[in-house]
Structure formats: C-alpha cells, structure tokens
Amino acid sequence: MTDNSQPYHPSPSAGRPDDRHADTTDFGFRDVPLREKKSMVREVFDSVASKYDIMNDVMSLGIHRAWKKIFVNELAPHPDLSLLDLAGGTGDISFGWLRGGGGPAILSDINVSMLTVGRNRAMERGLVSGLNFMAVDAEAIPLADNSVDRVSIAFGLRNCTDKLQVLREARRILRPGGRFLCLEFSRVQVAAFAPVYDAWSFHVLPRMGAAIAGDRESYQYLAESIRMFPDQETLADMMREAGLERVSYQNLSGGIAAIHSGWKI
Numbered sequence: 014m015t016d017n018s019q020p021y022h023p024s025p026s027a028g029r030p031d032d033r034h035a036d037t038t039d040f041g042f043r044d045v046p047l048r049e050k051k052s053m054v055r056e057v058f059d060s061v062a063s064k065y066d067i068m069n070d071v072m073s074l075g076i077h078r079a080w081k082k083i084f085v086n087e088l089a090p091h092p093d094l095s096l097l098d099l100a101g102g103t104g105d106i107s108f109g110w111l112r113g114g115g116g117p118a119i120l121s122d123i124n125v126s127m128l129t130v131g132r133n134r135a136m137e138r139g140l141v142s143g144l145n146f147m148a149v150d151a152e153a154i155p156l157a158d159n160s161v162d163r164v165s166i167a168f169g170l171r172n173c174t175d176k177l178q179v180l181r182e183a184r185r186i187l188r189p190g191g192r193f194l195c196l197e198f199s200r201v202q203v204a205a206f207a208p209v210y211d212a213w214s215f216h217v218l219p220r221m222g223a224a225i226a227g228d229r230e231s232y233q234y235l236a237e238s239i240r241m242f243p244d245q246e247t248l249a250d251m252m253r254e255a256g257l258e259r260v261s262y263q264n265l266s267g268g269i270a271a272i273h274s275g276w277k278i
Contacts, residue, residue, distance in 0.1 A: 038174055042237045050174045051150075055124055057231045058102075058172075062126040064225060066103055068232065069168075071221045073269075077168075080265050081105050084167060084196045084272055090115030094162040097121060097186065099151045099179070100169020104131035104140075106196075110165075111140050119161075121149035122169075151179045156186045163187075167196040171242040180255035180275075187277040193257055195273040200244040202268035210269065214239065245271050 037044040045053060061068060069077050085106060088096065090113035097119045098107045107120040120135070122128045125148055135141050149155065151166065152175050164183040173179050183193045201207050214236040222232025243251060245262050248271075252260045257275030264271050 039241045042241070047174065051123070054172045057234055058124040059126045060228050060231045061222075062103075062124070062130050065127065065130065067225060068222065071225060072218060072232075072235070076266055076269075080196060080270050080272075081109060081167065083265065084165070084194065085109035085113055087194055087272060087274065088113075088115070088163050088165060088192075092116050095119075096163045096165060097154070097156065097161045099149065099154075099164060099166040099183070100172070101165075101167075102127045102131060102169070104134050106165050106167050107131070107144060108135070108138060108140055110163075111143055116162075117143050117145070119145045119147050119149075121147045121151075123148065123150050152182060154182045154186055158185055159188045160186050161188065162191045164191070164193045165195075168198065170195055170197055171238045176243070177251055177255060180252055180257065184256045184275075184277050189277055191277045193252070193275045193277075195248070196270060197242060197248075197273070198239040199242070199248075199264070199268055199271035202264055206267060245273075248273055 036047060038047045038050050039045075058065075073080070088106075088110060090096075090110045092114055093116055095117045096107070096110050096115055098110070099121055101107050101120040101122050102124075104120055107118045110118050120128070120131050122131065128146055128148060132146050135144055147155075151169070151173055164187055166179070166183075170176055170179060180193070187193060201210050215233075218236050219229045219233045223229035242248075245264065245268070249260050249262055252273060252275045255275075256277075258278045260273070260275040262271050262273040
C-alpha cells in the first residue's frame, strides 16, 4: 500500500457508478484490474475478521455504536417486516433489528470469515432464532423480486465493485413500500476538522491496525476506501438512478458518516 503522507482528496465525481466495460477500478487509491477487486477485498476481510469489532471501535473512537443505534431506529423494526442485512459482517445491524422487535432477518456477507464471526456472535447472544445466514454477493442477490421489506448495508457499500448494481439489486428485491438504508463513512462537512480527520485516517489508523490486528496494509486500504467513496449528494443521485424514490440522507458527526435512505414506491 502507498504511504499517503499527503492524503488524496478525490474530485466530486469520484465514486460515480462503475463503468462495467472498464478494465480497472479503485482499490483504495490504487487502480486494479476490475476482475481482481473482489478477491482483494475478500483478502482484506479474511485478515481483519477476528479483530473487526475492536478495529471498528478504533476507527471511529467507539462512535460507530451510536451511529448503528440511530441506523437501526431508522430501519423501524417490526414483527411483520423482514430484513436483508447486506455485508452484515459480525452482525451488529441484524442483532439490533431482532432486539428491536423486527421480523425474520438474513445476515449476509460475501466474506465467509466475517459471516462465521457473525454466526458465532449470534449464538453467544442467543439470537439465532429468526436469523438466517447467507453468503451473498450484493451485486447478484439470490432472492426473488419483491421478497423483503428492508434492505440494509452498513460500512459495506464502499467495498463493492459495482455500487450502482448493488443499489439496483436492493431495489429489485424490496417489496413495494420497502425501504433501503445505507450507513457509510462519508465526506466531512466541517472544514476545520478535515486536517485532523486526515491525520487520524492516514497516520494513526494504519499504525493502530499494525499494533492491534498485525495488519497495517488492510487498515491503510480501509482509510483509502473511505476517501474514494461517493460523497453524500453523489450517492443520493446514484440511488435515484437505481430507481429508488424519496431519497434522503442525514449526516452523523459532521459528515464523518451518513445514513442514506430510499424507498421502492
């Protein structure tokens, strides 16, 4: 991975829908062959799976827990509603859904190592009832059209190769009246905070990754992937392009993260 002593700031167009005829795509700040990105991302999460929850605390100074509570509240769990949790990883969103009184949930992830951690955590917490596990590529979801009421993805969309296709798939499987929600690191809106955030992301975080998880490069990638992700307005436009309606977003912690919402009408 590149040592980014001068953090890269992508243009506003960065993160627009991937050109499916292009030969390369972004992997952090690097251009890599399009066909190789999924396996490269899988290697990152194979590496960090066992320490993922600890490093989430490090990456966000623990604030991700508050963000996820807000996110689950936005999902509005109800016994009559079903959830597909994409890139669900270690299960925080699915668990919050079930604890909030939500109906059947599918905890899914393309990475089996992450899904295994999620399954083990569910068993430890007694949350297996009403929860299914599925290895899922979010670009090709193996569910029927109009089959779930909620689709969530938290801190996972930025790792997908074709983000617009993920959004289209989410809309396809939603029932009419269903809602898609995305929680993701986004573009900081407070200019004075940006240098501090850059220093944390590109200098402190990789060192913490090396110290805690024994893996500097994976956490360098995670920091870079945040900067390459579409900003708030760009992602909202992509959601509209995918056919979602009543699209909106709310910034969290000054735009460090944001929750995007769209409906299938």
